[in-house]
Structure formats: C-alpha cells, structure tokens
Amino acid sequence: MSIRERLSGNEAVAYAIKQINPDVMPAFPITPSTEIPQYVASYIANGDIDTEFIHVESEHSSMSAAIGASAAGARTLTATSSCGLALMWEELYVAASDRLPIVLALVNRALSGPININADHSDSMGARDSGWIQIYAESNQEAYDNFLQSFKIAENKDVMLPVMICQDGFITSHGVENIELVEDELVKEFAGERKPLHYLLNEKEPMAIGPYAVSNYYMESKRGQRQAMLNAKKVILSVAEEFEKISGRKYGFFEEYRMEDAEYAIVIIGSAAGTAKAAIEEIRNTTGKKVGLVKIRVFRPFPDEEIAEALKNVKAVAILDRSEMFSATGGPLGAEVTAALYRAKVQAEAVNYIYGLGGRDITIDDFCKVYEELYRMAETHEVRDNYRYIGLRE
Secondary structure (H helix, E strand, O other): OOEEEEEEHHHHHHHHHHHHOOOEEEEOOOOOOOHHHHHHHHHHHOOOOOOEEEEOOOHHHHHHHHHHHHHOOOOEEEEEOHHHHHHOHHHHHHHHHOOOOOEEEEEEOOOOOOOOOOOOOHHHHHOOOOOOEEEEOOOHHHHHHHHHHHHHHHOOOOOOOOEEEEEEOOOOOOOEEEEEEOOHHHHHHHHOOOOOOOOOOOOOOOOOOOOOOOHHHHHHHHHHHHHHHHHHHHHHHHHHHHHHHHHOOOOOOEEEEOOOOOOEEEEEEOOHHHHHHHHHHHHHHHOOOOEEEEEEOEEEOOOHHHHHHHHOOOOEEEEEEOOOOOOOOOOHHHHHHHHHHHHOOOOOEEEEEEOOHHHOOOOHHHHHHHHHHHHHHHHHOOOOOOEEEOOOOO
C-alpha cells in the first residue's frame, strides 16, 4: 500500500535517503540543494537513520570525502548545485574513473556568471562528459523514484559508476506536490545493502584505488568506463522493471507523451515538460494537430537509437535545451538528438531552441508557437534558423 504525502522535491529526495539509510554523507550547503543535507542531518539527530554525516569545508571536500568513503566500501552520497558542482569538477572525473558508485543529488541551478540562483541545466550539462550517469526528473514524484533506483544502478557489478539524480532548482526542489511514497520495508528490500567486491578496508586484499595511469594503461581505463556506461543501459531498464513491481510506476530512458500518432514533436528535459504536455492537450483539443513530446529521463548513457526510433515517423521535431553550449549549432541535447537522427537516417526536419536560462519562464503559448514553427517547417522543408532562443528580449 503506497503512502500519500505532500512534499517538496528536496524533501522527497531526503525521504528517499532516509528510507535507504546509506552509510556516509559528506555535504556542504549551497542553494537550492541545502535542504537535502539539512533534512538528512535532522533524521540522524532524531535517531531515524545511522548515516555518518561528514561536515566539510567545501564542495570539493565533500566529493573528496565521498570518494574516500566509497572506496572504503561504504554506500555514499552527497548533494549540491551549480557552483558547488563546479568546485567538485576535478573530483567528478576521479569518482567516475575509479568506478565508485557514489550518488549525487543535484538540484539544477544556473552556473555563474553572471550570478544567478535559479534553474537551468548548465551545471549538470557542463559535467555531461565526466563519466557520470545522469537521470533527470520532471516532478517531485520522479525525483523521489529516481533516487530510490540510483544505488541499485550504480552498484551493479556490470556498471560501478557514479550517478547524478537531477531535478530543477526551486521549480521542483521547493515546490510542494502530492506524491506517493513506497513503504519503508519495500524500499529496504529493493535497495538492499552494498556488498563491494573490492574495497580499501578489506585487510585480506591490500590494494590501491586511483593510482597513476601511464600512457600504456590510460586509454584502456577510459574504454572500461565506456563499456560500463553501455552496460548501464540494460541495468537502468532492469532496475526500472523491478521498481515498477513495488511502486506501480513505469520508467524508461524517456517518456513518450501522445507520440502514438504524432507528426510534430518536442524533445525536452526536466520540469518544463509539464507545461509542454498542457500545450499538447490544448493544441489537440482546439486544432486537432497531432503533436507529441519525448521527455528525456536518462541523458547519460544517451539512448540514441531508442530516441531515433521514437521520432522516426514525425515530420518535424524541436529539441529544447535549458543550457547553452556556445557552439555554432545549438545546445547539448540538440547536438545529441540531431546526431541520433542523422545516424538513423530519420528524415524529420529538426530545429534547436534554447529556453529557460537563469530560471526564465516558458509558457503554454511559447510551446504553441514552437509547434506552429514545426508545422511550417514540415510544409516548406525550410529551417530559417536552426539555433534560436525562446522568450529572449531582443
């Protein structure tokens, strides 16, 4: 029997942490993720969990401590946002290359500068090539559900990679929604306990983690990380199937919304997908146009073949990025999806939009205008500008 609650996204993630009861959490506060370690510290103080909370002097230190704890064999997590993630930069690569199954609750926030504390994806997208699995949420429910699945993915023997569980700062992190919690005993059984095969505190197996890699070995290490990321695709789906059995909620690499007959589609990540769904219903009810949405949940590993399959029958597609890549071609999601369509020889016209930077709103009307542009592109086969902004003050 699921438990109905009203929680913010930060509360929901903290509650998931409470149910999993990990071994170690080093953390340093930064808006808008501060509430997560704050709630966890309260659970520890109240005797609800026995997690070891480590007070550190910076985010670089929190990831360093997480690396040490995970290498020692402990189930380890931390939380951060924006500049906090940037301060961890060096250690993100170390955690991934050392194949440590750390989980990071990332509350997405614009990366300075200029200074801004609101939601966009520049922090996590900047770290997209660091070797971490990245899973994104549209809602508080998804943030909770994704976190419950995180350790089971990270600690799988065929994966052994760190995982970022991402949600949009303030929009979901501080917004309160009705959600359904899984019962404690079911979570405990589902998450299990970490059983490391190799770890520093195993006195029977002296070892080093993170040694210097000379040229003869460095490339093989990276190829091993790549293989783990490829393996993660199967594991992510397997864990999702298992999670569905205890929750009734189904997850995959992405959600297809009204795509069964869609001729025009938007591809997007995060909370703005909810607004896009409202626009889709309005368009279908008023014009009958066959519009749909592909909402990306798993960005790393990137499900290129699966996305191309989902979009193979559309006439035109708009890919929306909430971060800027400063290339000549668009944003990071736009680059990935466009490449996937090209490799699969999908003939849909494609356009890339940048939206919502620094927390700027995107409305139902904005989405309707995007679909109107897709109608025109499908008819004329002319893309006027493949790389444009939504809601920009000209």
